[in-house]
Amino acid sequence: MKRNASAHWEGSLKEGKGTVSTESGVLSEQQYSFKTRFEDGNGTNPEELLGAAHAGCFSMALSMILGESDHVPDSIDTKASVTLTEADGGFEISAIHFDVTATIPGIDQAKFLEAANTAKMNCPVSKALKSDITMDIHLEN
Structure with a gap:
């Protein structure tokens, strides 16, 4: 299975x-911009989207792990707080914190x-954050 997302930037x-x-x-x-990422603009930002993806992935993984031990959850609510910090002249995602109820x-x-620790370490998004990132580039002049 492969899913696709795209971004377009101007300026x-x-x-x-x-x-x-x-x-x-x-x-x-x-829409996303500098203001939506670092100030209070309307729109989204990469960290918010990563947090949503990670919270969703974790919740599904936790449900699976619990179900395998005959503990099917009535509900799982996960909030992911993604911390973006400035380091070495650039920015990095320095932490992701789950608040799970x-x-x-x-x-x-x-x-x-x-079960929660197993899900945190093994959901596909957690694994992706530790994976190699590859790319193809194409310059159009």
């Missing part, structure tokens, strides 16, 4: 603007923590 960093879109159409030319009949805290 300089601070004055420019861009859009992001997904193959599914959930995002269709959603779940209703799971018949499970104790220790088993829930074990």
Whole structure:
């Protein structure tokens, strides 16, 4: 399975603007800019989108792990806080923190923590953040 998303950017960093879109159409030319990333502008930003993807991936992985031990959750709510910090003359995502609230009949805290830690380490988005990134480039002049 392969899913696609795209970004289009025009102009300089601070004055420019861009859009992001997904193959599914959930995002269709959603606006982003310097203001939406570093100030209080209207639109989205890469860190917010990464947080949503990671929270969704984690929640599904946790549901799977719990289900494998016959603890099907009634609900899992995950908030991902993505921290962008300035370091060495540039920016980096320095942390992602999950705040997880779940209703799971018949499970104790220790088993829930074990399942959550397994999901955190093994969901595909967590793994992607540790993977090699490749690219093809094409210059049009």
